[in-house]
Amino acid sequence: MKKVLIAGATGAMGQKAVDLVNSLAGFEITAALAPTLTKENMTDFHLASSVQPYQTLDEIEDGVADIWIDFTLPSAVYQNVKFALEHGMRPIVGTTGLTDEQQADLVRLSEEKQIGGLIAANFGMSAVLLMKFAQEAAKYFPDVEIIEMHHGDKKDAPSGTALSTAKLIDQVRPAHETNPDETESLTGARGGDYHGIKIHAVRLPGYIAHEQVLFGGDGEALTIRQDSFDRQSFMNGVKVALEKVDGLSKLVIGLENIL
Ligand SMILES: NC(=O)C1=CN([C@@H]2O[C@H](COP(=O)(O)OP(=O)(O)OC[C@H]3O[C@@H](n4cnc5c(N)ncnc54)[C@H](OP(=O)(O)O)[C@@H]3O)[C@@H](O)[C@H]2O)C=CC1
Numbered sequence: 001m002k003k004v005l006i007a008g009a010t011g012a013m014g015q016k017a018v019d020l021v022n023s024l025a026g027f028e029i030t031a032a033l034a035p036t037l038t039k040e041n042m043t044d045f046h047l048a049s050s051v052q053p054y055q056t057l058d059e060i061e062d063g064v065a066d067i068w069i070d071f072t073l074p075s076a077v078y079q080n081v082k083f084a085l086e087h088g089m090r091p092i093v094g095t096t097g098l099t100d101e102q103q104a105d106l107v108r109l110s111e112e113k114q115i116g117g118l119i120a121a122n123f124g125m126s127a128v129l130l131m132k133f134a135q136e137a138a139k140y141f142p143d144v145e146i147i148e149m150h151h152g153d154k155k156d157a158p159s160g161t162a163l164s165t166a167k168l169i170d171q172v173r174p175a176h177e178t179n180p181d182e183t184e185s186l187t188g189a190r191g192g193d194y195h196g197i198k199i200h201a202v203r204l205p206g207y208i209a210h211e212q213v214l215f216g217g218d219g220e221a222l223t224i225r226q227d228s229f230d231r232q233s234f235m236n237g238v239k240v241a242l243e244k245v246d247g248l249s250k251l252v253i254g255l256e257n258i259l
């Protein structure tokens with residue numbers, strides 16, 4: 001039986017992860033971490049009374065879990081994953097907001113400790129395919145902008161998926177010219193900028209997680225779009241990660257690299 005700790009167990013994604021692990025044979029939630037989680041309110045979050053609740057990292061005992069699932073906050077994820085690796089737990093990380101330096105640092109630590117895990121900006125198949133198709137299209141359409149649309153509670157912008165999409169496009173797109181005369185009469189009107197790729201972040205109630213990649217060419221355009229209508233859609237990817245994490249020898253970046 002693999003022992004699992006869920007960090008962010010009280011959150012929107014953490015709750016989906018709790019239900020997933022509760023439903024899987026061969027895995028057991030033994031611990032959960034969230035600042036407001038207590039012995040008293042644990043069952044409200046579908047956690048069995050045998051689960052050890054923690055509110056802070058320094059309370060967590062050695063050996064309490066083999067696998068660390070993380071759906072927390074951009075401000076917490078680096079310390080969490082570092083803690084997991086330093087205490088022999090295999091991280092499966094969905095939380096966004098890690099900088100390139102933080103990610104590289106965690107990969108180095110995982111190599112040093114020889115502990116496998118996964119960091120995935122998006123566990124949904126439609127988003128993984130969107131990123132793959134967008135990278136392919138960028139070889140032929142260097143003029144591209146990204147629009148990501150999320151629920152109003154999202155803390156980080158742009159989304160991790162949009163940033164990953166921009167990085168993948170940046171790896172392959174040919175050099176191209178931008179309009180040197182462009183100005184903004186309203187700051188931010190042209191969106192965020194990743195190496196010349198504009199990213200526009202929309203936050204509205206009713207939305208869950210959606211992304212469009214717009215390519216423009218001479219007299220034609222290509223739009224690639226994905227929609228996550230239900231957070232349950234991310235759980236297929238988390239399940240694959242749970243099944244494969246034992247076979248990984250370091251932190252892998254991107255769900256596509258373990259499929
Ligand atoms: N990779 C993917 O496929 C997906 C990734 N995400 C990402 O997952 C993350 C979480 O999203 P979501 O569930 O919507 O967010 P929520 O705000 O709903 O949940 C955040 C959770 O983190 C907990 N938390 C807050 N601070 C800490 C801390 N210092 N240590 C540990 N836990 C903490 C909160 O606990 P409390 O309730 O006690 O405050 C809560 O349980 C985001 O980064 C989001 O972008 C989201 C969807 C899919």
Ligand SMILES: O=C(O)C1=N[C@H](C(=O)O)C[C@H](O)C1
Pocket residue numbers: 096121122123150151154155158159160161162208209210
């Ligand atoms: O906060 C969310 O909801 C999501 N976060 C991830 C991201 O930032 O890309 C994945 C998905 O977009 C949902």
